Amino acid sequence: MIRYLTKRLELREARGADADEASAYYLRNREFLAPWEPLHGEEFFTSRGQRRLIRVDRRGFARGQGLRLWIYRTDDAPQVPIGNIALSNIVRGAFLSCYLGYRLDANAAGKGYMTEAVEQMVRVAFGRLKLHRVEANVMPRNLASIRVLEKCGFLREGFSPSYLRINGVWEDHFHYVMLSGIAESTPAP
Numbered sequence: 001m002i003r004y005l006t007k008r009l010e011l012r013e014a015r016g017a018d019a020d021e022a023s024a025y026y027l028r029n030r031e032f033l034a035p036w037e038p039l040h041g042e043e044f045f046t047s048r049g050q051r052r053l054i055r056v057d058r059r060g061f062a063r064g065q066g067l068r069l070w071i072y073r074t075d076d077a078p079q080v081p082i083g084n085i086a087l088s089n090i091v092r093g094a095f096l097s098c099y100l101g102y103r104l105d106a107n108a109a110g111k112g113y114m115t116e117a118v119e120q121m122v123r124v125a126f127g128r129l130k131l132h133r134v135e136a137n138v139m140p141r142n143l144a145s146i147r148v149l150e151k152c153g154f155l156r157e158g159f160s161p162s163y164l165r166i167n168g169v170w171e172d173h174f175h176y177v178m179l180s181g182i183a184e185s186t187p188a189p
Contacts, residue, residue, distance in 0.1 A: 011069040019051035032106035096132035137173040
């Protein structure tokens with residue numbers, strides 16, 4: 001099982017048995033996440049739907065195409081997921097790049113957890129996965145996410161009009177990037 005510990009968090013790969021927790025996370029945060037997510041069908045919010053997505057994530061990792069980890073606070077007992085973070089669309093060859101995406105529980109927002117998780121995931125991207133570039137796209141009005149990326153050292157590289165269909169609407173996005181040479185100077189926890 002893939003697992004990383006930071007100062008306050010555990011980031012770990014989901015198993016099929018985690019589908020109920022994943023479903024509960026999405027149901028609990030359905031309204032909070034809606035402005036930042038693509039539209040999801042009802043099955044997405046079920047244990048069955050999450051079990052299917054966990055299988056897809058695991059196959060993607062086995063093929064070297066992505067890595068999704070669920071985020072837990074280490075001081076919680078019992079542990080309940082407070083979010084997830086993913087490296088997706090990993091491209092090898094001359095590009096060595098991926099996209100970073102993440103989401104956090106409404107009750108965990110504003111406490112630095114996502115900054116901690118992003119810092120760890122960047123270390124995974126440039127260390128274990130040996131990538132050169134991590135890209136993240138964020139809507140201009142998502143100030144919390146912009147703060148996370150900038151605190152972690154991502155640089156705004158551009159603007160993409162009507163980039164992604166979010167909550168049923170084509171949304172503009174800022175394009176942020178971090179290159180491996182920048183991350184190498186980031187201290188490990």
